[in-house]
Amino acid sequence: MIAYKGFDPGLICREYRFIMGVNKTEKANCRQNGFHCAENPLDCLTYYPNMDQAEYYIVNAGGDMDEDGDDTKISCTELTILKKLTKEDFFLHSLAFMADHPLREWSSHVTKDRAEASAGYVVVRGIDPVANGREKDILAFVKEDPVNGHIIQIALAQVDGRKLLPNTWYGADLTERQVALL
Template sequence: MRTYKGFTEDLKATYGNGIFQYEPGKTYREEKSKTRSTGFHAAEYLPDCMMWYRLNDKSRFFLCESGGSIDEEDGCSMVVSTELTLIKELDLLDIAGHTMMYMVEHPQRKWISTVGGVMITNDAAYTKTGTLLAIARGERPIVYGIEGTAVGWILESEGNIIAAKVGVVGQSGIKPGVKYTITANRELVEVQDETESN
């Protein structure tokens, strides 16, 4: 099962009553799994990891494989398993892409998140100091941000997702501080601020 896990910068994570050291590519095994008790905790929805490890330049996030006996918690994407392998470390653009992939694959699941350095909301989102990822989802999603942060748009119509786009502010024509939305063809369109006077 594909999952995600956050760590300190030296790849440590809280494990039971102490701190556990992880290594990329290694498979870890535990005898049993129970949410908030024993086993290896991870999340199906990457931003849920930011409740414990803020998205910043000190936390690290990995795509993982959870296996063995799996225990899932109702009401959130937390997964606890008896086996866990760290597959690949994710950079900021990867984090945005994997987050949006989950939203597209599971459009009816809980997805709004505004903790730990992310703003993922209906209709409009933005990055600022301390917020490194902004994603808006709606019939006219509007996103803007500061240089070097990740931004994403998910366009939907009558509850159906019809287009998605992700990028980094300052790259691929995404200008800092400029509001954009996307078309059904995934083209960026600048949005004039209706509150500004001419």
């Protein structure tokens, strides 16, 4: 099963050094042991929240598996490290996960309708999502159908000071929006 995993630099998780390729352990209990990963990439941010100090990878979870139901976290006995993700790749995979599973419970890292970036990113979802950020922040948008909640558009952009300006509100179409202050 394709999943996602965060690490400290050098493929280290809880003092265990993983290797590219297959890693094996004997037991998989999500609350106690095994190799942990998440089906939704955004759930990795719960365990590795600092994107500037963590690394994120696509993995293949296999062997015995266990879930605890807190989020999409999985524990497995075989974890194959496949590919390191850039920040942009990480959020594209996150948006694709939401598009593939539009009616699943939202990650705690998704804000409804309107948000400002913090920690270098924002993921905003709604009928007409809007977001803003500072230079180099990632803005990720998920636009929903107002009738059935299915995803009708996703967008990802970085505030670059040219196409997207700092501290300016944008919609999922990446055009500037006027947003009333709360």
